[in-house]
Amino acid sequence: ARPRVGYFYSGKSVMNFISEYIKKIKVKDVKRVPVVVQENTSVYDAIVTLFLEDTGTLFVMDEEGYLAGVVSRKDLLKIAIGNMDIHKVPVGIIMTRMPNIITVGPEDTVYQAAKKIVEHEVDALPVIIPVKKEGDTTSKYKIVGKITKTNITKIFVELGNY
């Protein structure tokens, strides 16, 4: 008989094996609940929300509840040490705004999400679904979750737990 077992133990094949498994994990199966604020939320209130909700990234919704922007701890820190009144400045002013946000879809793989996180140097991605209403020329996006570095670190631990 062919030594097929060896096939799985040889370097490249083992790695292909792991790679295939990792690429099966979908965003929709591991996404977490995003913490959201409104565009008119003050920077101060956003920072308080960050601490109360124990999160690293805030997602900003417009008046209709669609994704408008993303705010990171560093965005908030930059404003906090600046000269603006953080009680008056709304997060809508300082957020990264659509379409400049790096996003991911529920059917994408966590591998794709992790690649985007690394390439674009962000902590978290919103998981979005496009919603095109009648008469609209551009899509709006509903936020249905988030994928974060914490998320991926937890998956890494779970893969090692067996």
Next chain:
Amino acid sequence: ARPRVGYFYSGKSVMNFISEYIKKIKVKDVKRVPVVVQENTSVYDAIVTLFLEDTGTLFVMDEEGYLAGVVSRKDLLKIAIGNMDIHKVPVGIIMTRMPNIITVGPEDTVYQAAKKIVEHEVDALPVIIPVKKEGDTTSKYKIVGKITKTNITKIFVELGNY
């Protein structure tokens, strides 16, 4: 012949396989260069360093160059919105101080590091080596690297790249 190939394809065994591989990755092989500041560095200068060095966690050294503490973006954000003068307050006042820091050694596995990151809800761990000088009753620690969530996310991507 025994159908040994099937062994590797059966659910639990595949997972054991991945788990074993993951547990072989050592901290010393993937650790990154930590960004360090001194205990007397002002909170303002620490924040500037955070942006200039494009990092998320600062490690604080004492006068002898041993690890004294760790400062996160959230630690800095908390102080930045408070009433203290961030130009005058040194990071030594606000940092998490040894022995309350979660650490990892170069010979530990990245799996162990990832577990600590998840369990203790931190972004980064200093990689340390204990140094006991003659006459000392307690160990001092030299910081030789860091393991971060970014780090682990990159490993996850590499595992999927094959």
